[in-house]
Amino acid sequence: MQTILYARVSTADQTTAHQKNQAEQAGFKIDRVVADEGVSGVSVAFADRPEAKRLFDMLRPGDTLVVRWVDRLGRNYDDVTQTIRSLMAQGVVIRTVINNFTFDGSTTDPVQKAIRDSLIAFMAATSQAQAEATKEAQKAGIAHAKASEGKYLGRKPSYDRKTFEAVCEALRASVSVSEVARMHNLSRQAVIRIKDNPEQAEAALAKWH
Template identity: 55%
Template sequence: MNKTILYARVSTSEQTSDHQLEQATKAGFQIDEVVTDHGVSGVSSRLADREGGRELLYKLRDGDTLVVRWLDRLGRNYKDVTDTLRGLLDKGVTVKTVINGMVFEANPRSAMERAVRDALIGFMAAQAEAQAEATKEAQRAGIDHHKAASPEKFKGRKPAFDRDQFKQVVALLEAGQGQSAIAKATGVNRNAVIRIAKNPAKVEAALERWGV
């Protein structure tokens, strides 16, 4: 039995896939299953490299329909989006968007329909990449402005531990020690230990900004 699967990618912790499902339902789609990637950028990761993306590609079969809010959910890199779309279409999967109700048929009825579909794929993918580049440029401009206006604020909160403590925490985490035990052994707050465990590179970058 053919299925209609919604793929929802949310790039920040403040976003949820529920909103994208609600939009799809309001647009008249009967969704059988939802596959989600949380906290994943469409700029820096290909669909096939994401956990949810791999699950999606595994589940989709000939005759199924993939629904996405817009093509930027698949990715924001021109080549990645076009390769992904064409791979899905070749597999027999029809792709539909919630915004503007675009339909990319897996099996066009004529050569003309195929030509129009393929031209549209290229245009939409290029638009997604251009939008991503514009967003990145605006973010860079905003960051540069705030760095100049308030360098201390840009640094963020100063870590309450030094680099030696950071290295001790990382070493103990790699050794499999518990977070509470690490906090007691190093004198680093347990919440800080949790932050280091989740994203040591981010914490190390904060130490760099503060010259610690």
């Protein structure tokens, strides 16, 4: 049996190496890494991604598929739930690095199945909601920047858009402020400002970038 890490890397996300490092630090022994680079989790379904397609042929019953969080599988509720169910039907165990969740299709107890299915639904819904919230924050920031055009720009943020979106994603996944600051070489104060008021942080970023 093998343990495969699936990493999806968008233009505003962490690197494959970083996701592998996170998994190993969490205690996973990774036998192989499969990654889709520059692929959106919103607009491209899991089964339509070049490398993700290979997983259905590579994985065997009893294998474990590790992902940093369910948002690596997708940002659409229906796509994520369908993907997890398809993999479980194949006999694959899905585990997440963040929160250490396990989805195992071999469960037969009806109560445990209900808990598992409810958790899958909740996490899939959260993944889609996060993507929609980020999109709305971006729109609000851009609108605010346009309204403030020609006015005092204020202090330039210590982060770029790539870092801002990665920070927001990590915070939504319950990574601590100190860990997020360390991961992205930011001050704790900068991370706290993003956490407390992401719309204002987005607006400040939009003025400068």
